[in-house]
Amino acid sequence: MDKRFYQGNRERFYQQMKEQSLLVMFSGMEVRKTNDEYYPFYTNRNFLYLTGLDGKEFVLLAKKDSSGNVEEKVYILPPDLLKERWTGERIKPEQAAEQSGIAQVSFVGEFEAEFHRLASAGNYQYLYLDLYRVDPKDRDEPAHLLLKRMASDYPFLRVENANAIVRRLRTIKQPCEIEAMREAEKITCDGITSMMKASKPGMYEYQYKAVFDYVLGQYGPQGPAFPSIISAGKNNFCIHYYSYKGQALDGDMVLNDVGAWHDHLMNDVSRGWPCNGKFNERQRLLYECAFATSNHMFSIIKPGMQMRDVDGEARRYNALMLKEAGVLKDVDKIGTYMWHGGAHHVGFDVHDVVETPEIIAPNMVFCVDIGIYHEEWGIGFRLEDNCLVTETGCENLSAITPRTIEEIEDTMQKGNWAV
Numbered sequence: 001m002d003k004r005f006y007q008g009n010r011e012r013f014y015q016q017m018k019e020q021s022l023l024v025m026f027s028g029m030e031v032r033k034t035n036d037e038y039y040p041f042y043t044n045r046n047f048l049y050l051t052g053l054d055g056k057e058f059v060l061l062a063k064k065d066s067s068g069n070v071e072e073k074v075y076i077l078p079p080d081l082l083k084e085r086w087t088g089e090r091i092k093p094e095q096a097a098e099q100s101g102i103a104q105v106s107f108v109g110e111f112e113a114e115f116h117r118l119a120s121a122g123n124y125q126y127l128y129l130d131l132y133r134v135d136p137k138d139r140d141e142p143a144h145l146l147l148k149r150m151a152s153d154y155p156f157l158r159v160e161n162a163n164a165i166v167r168r169l170r171t172i173k174q175p176c177e178i179e180a181m182r183e184a185e186k187i188t189c190d191g192i193t194s195m196m197k198a199s200k201p202g203m204y205e206y207q208y209k210a211v212f213d214y215v216l217g218q219y220g221p222q223g224p225a226f227p228s229i230i231s232a233g234k235n236n237f238c239i240h241y242y243s244y245k246g247q248a249l250d251g252d253m254v255l256n257d258v259g260a261w262h263d264h265l266m267n268d269v270s271r272g273w274p275c276n277g278k279f280n281e282r283q284r285l286l287y288e289c290a291f292a293t294s295n296h297m298f299s300i301i302k303p304g305m306q307m308r309d310v311d312g313e314a315r316r317y318n319a320l321m322l323k324e325a326g327v328l329k330d331v332d333k334i335g336t337y338m339w340h341g342g343a344h345h346v347g348f349d350v351h352d353v354v355e356t357p358e359i360i361a362p363n364m365v366f367c368v369d370i371g372i373y374h375e376e377w378g379i380g381f382r383l384e385d386n387c388l389v390t391e392t393g394c395e396n397l398s399a400i401t402p403r404t405i406e407e408i409e410d411t412m413q414k415g416n417w418a419v
C-alpha cells in the first residue's frame, strides 16, 4: 500500500482530534509462548492502519496544538547487531519514514522522556489512547499500562477514545483497499478451487487444508489471513471447527470458511461441496435455497439500508425458500436450520472493527453468509461472499469463486490435483 494511504488515514484522524491534544498509539508487544519462544507477532491493526509499519514495540506520537497544527513522530526499535543476527534486520529510520510518510523517526528508548516532556508541558489537555478490549479479562496492552500511570503521573490530562475514531475511518474502504481485496479474492479463489479439484471420498480435512495452504504459499509468505475452517460431514455442524482430523466419506459435504490477504486486506469466503463431486438430491435442495437467498441479498443490498436488517432479511428469505422446498413447515422455526448470521465487515481484520450501528454506505465491505445445517440429513454448509457496497447497489467481490452447483461440479470434474 502506498504511503499516501497511511498519510491520508492520519490526516483524517488528526482532523477529529481536539485541539491541545496528544495521540499515542502502540504497535504492541510480543507474547511469550514458552521459554525463549514467542507467539507469532501480530501488529495492532489500528496502528498499522495509521502508519503502515508492521512490527513490534513501535509507537506513534502526535501532538495537536491550540491552533490545530499537528506534528507527528514514530519511534522504532534501535539497531542491535546481535539481536538482528538472530532474528533478522530491523527497519531503518529512512525505511520507516518512506513506508509511513512520517518524516520524524526516533528510537523507542527516547519515547518515555519525550512523552513526559510533552505531557507535563501544560499545553495539552487531552490524550488519545486506543484502550479497546473485547473482554475485561484480556491482557494489558501498552496503552492500558500507560493508562494505569495516568492518574498518578498526569492527572491533568483527560483520556480520549482513539479507538472510536479509527473504527469510524475503517468502516469505509478506500479505492486502494478495495483493489487489494480484489487481489486477495483471486488468491482465495485459487485456494478454494484447488481444494474442490483435489476433493475425493476418503480425503482427510487436514489434506484439504494442506492444499489450501500450499496454494496460498505460492503467492507469498503470509499464508491465510486467519485460521482456516475446513471440515467434512458431521464436523460441519461445529461452526468454528479447527481440528482438521476428520475424513470426508462418500456422500459427505466439505465446508470451508477461509480467506487470503493482500497488502493487509482480507477476504472471508465459504463454499460447500460434496466430496465426491456430485450433489445428491438433498444436498442440491438445500444448496439451492442458500444460493437463492444469497442472490436475493445481493439484489437488494444498497446504501441507506440498516446493517442489522441484512441478517434479518436473509433469515426471512431463506425460511421462505426452505418452506417452498418442503424442508421447513413453520417459517418461525428457521433457527432449526440457520444457526448464525454472517453480516460482518471485512478489511484489516476478518471481523473488521467498525462504528456501529451502521447504515449501509458506499465502499463498505461485509460478508453475506448463508449457512444451512440439517442435522437429521447430515448436511451442513455455508455460502459466504464478500459484498462491496456501490453508489446504487452492491457487487459480489467473491463471485469469481464457483458458486452455482454447475460451476462447482464442473470445477471438481476438471480436477487434476493429486493428494
Ligand SMILES: [Mn+2]
Pocket: 257, 258, 268, 269, 270, 384
Ligand atoms: Mn467466514
